[in-house]
Amino acid sequence: MGSKQGIIKGSRKERELDFWGKLYFPEVFKGMWFSFKHIFKPTVTLQYPEEKPVLGPEFRGRPVLVAEEGKERCVACGLCARACPPLAISMQGAEIPDGDVKERYPERFEIDMLRCIYCGLCEEVCPEEAIVMSPWYDFNFQNREEAVHGKDRLVVDKEEVKDRLDFLAKRRNPNFGEVYQHDKRNNTHTLRDRKEVMGKGLPEPDGH
Numbered sequence: 465m466g467s468k469q470g471i472i473k474g475s476r477k478e479r480e481l482d483f484w485g486k487l488y489f490p491e492v493f494k495g496m497w498f499s500f501k502h503i504f505k506p507t508v509t510l511q512y513p514e515e516k517p518v519l520g521p522e523f524r525g526r527p528v529l530v531a532e533e534g535k536e537r538c539v540a541c542g543l544c545a546r547a548c549p550p551l552a553i554s555m556q557g558a559e560i561p562d563g564d565v566k567e568r569y570p571e572r573f574e575i576d577m578l579r580c581i582y583c584g585l586c587e588e589v590c591p592e593e594a595i596v597m598s599p600w601y602d603f604n605f606q607n608r609e610e611a612v613h614g615k616d617r618l619v620v621d622k623e624e625v626k627d628r629l630d631f632l633a634k635r636r637n638p639n640f641g642e643v644y645q646h647d648k649r650n651n652t653h654t655l656r657d658r659k660e661v662m663g664k665g666l667p668e669p670d671g672h
């Protein structure tokens with residue numbers, strides 16, 4: 465005795481057809497008339513991929529790493545990887561030799577685009593504005609290896625994602641009633657040059 469609920473004649477879910485409905489053709493002509501009327505209206509369909517939609521800076525395309533003066537801002541802190549819900553980000557940090565304002569950089573940084581759900585949490589947590597959601601959405605891959613974006617595909621100059629950075633500057637941190645400004649000095653993560661770059665060093669230990 466299988467359940468036939470919904471198709472049993474007379475059940476509440478069955479649609480009752482009137483005389484014209486049973487004839488069937490009037491509904492077909494109604495549909496054709498509806499389509500015909502739209503022939504003379506302005507088209508809104510884009511012939512993708514030849515025509516691309518104009519997307520605002522609020523759009524979240526594939527995440528990218530921001531580079532400034534040829535160097536990625538990322539300091540390999542790992543926060544984005546920690547926050548990423550589907551564990552799409554993996555990285556390996558490395559030390560930068562003496563003389564640089566940063567101590568660490570990502571020697572390897574990868575995002576598995578088969579896992580990424582474009583949630584933007586990596587961008588949200590990054591203290592350096594080093595990873596942002598780009599306007600790019602149309603990319604393809606032939607196999608799983610190609611879906612893993614390494615630094616060669618991730619690192620872009622900040623000018624290329626300027627709209628998004630400007631958008632973030634306006635939208636971030638509204639809780640404090642101030643406009644968020646990325647301070648370049650924030651990208652200083654070394655105790656070596658701290659005094660020189662930020663005008664203050666580490667506090668002296670007590671008694672010295």
Ligand code: SF4
Pocket residue numbers: 527544547548549550551552553575579580581582583584585586587
């Ligand atoms: S957008 Fe979301 S899913 Fe994609 S890498 Fe960032 S945190 Fe992970």
Ligand code: SF4
Pocket residue numbers: 537538539540541542543544545589590591592593594595
């Ligand atoms: S949160 Fe930002 S600075 Fe930290 S590892 Fe991710 S991209 Fe780099």
